[in-house]
Amino acid sequence: MNGRRTDAGAAVAGLFARSTATGGLATREPAPAPSSMSASRTLRQCVELLEEEVSYLRGLSRPDRTGQPRSHGSKFVATGVLMAAVELLSEVEVDMWGVEAGDVEAMKARARAALIAAGARQSEAER
Structure with missing residues (x-):
């Protein structure tokens, strides 16, 4: 069970490590208004x-x-x-x-x- 939680945690963290997974919202600088x-x-x-x-x-x-x-x-x-x-x-x-x-x-x-x-x-x- 512990291995699954580690894998799930790594998967979720990976979503925010790549800008394409969140449409760039996680890593992109805020656009000027x-x-x-x-x-x-x-x-x-x-x-x-x-x-x-x-x-x-x-x-x-x-x-x-x-x-x-x-x-x-x-x-x-x-x-x-x-x-x-x-x-x-x-x-x-x-x-x-x-x-x-x-x-x-x-x-x-x-x-x-x-x-x-x-x-x-x-x-x-x-x-």
Whole structure:
């Protein structure tokens, strides 16, 4: 049993010894933040999405939608969507009262209602 643990430990350690195993995140120097984003805004958030949600985002990033030679990738599109949602939500009240940790459906419903309110407010302001 001890040999197996040593082998497993070496395997896990090996993942972080090669930059390709983690997409380079383990050993790569942090990329400079885009000029529109300050260094203090470069925190990573992990969000779990359903496959159909990822497929939708991937579809938005395709060259036939963007006019670019390569796909932008679903993570890039998701980042933009999330940043826009956070910006809109910061302009309205998000009712979080009673939402329990882990209740994604309740959180989604509250965020959706707040985004709709923000969109309505923005439409009125543009008139």
